[in-house]
């Protein structure tokens with residue numbers, strides 16, 4: 001198993017990615033791939049601009065994993 005495969009396992013969504021990420025990011029102590037990281041930032045931005053949880057037509061573009069991380073973040 002390559003170093004990249006080992007590292008990718010730290011992001012909970014990465015089993016589904018091809019190709020695997022070669023660099024990981026960290027959001028509030030959670031290790032995620034760059035794709036998830038970008039989606040977290042975008043989902044959080046939308047949530048903040050709306051002032052409430054985005055509706056389903058927006059949420060469907062974001063994984064359960066991304067939504068959960070932002071919800072946990074907003075609950076702090």
Ligand SMILES: [Zn+2]
Nearest residue numbers: 011013014033
């Ligand atoms: Zn990932």
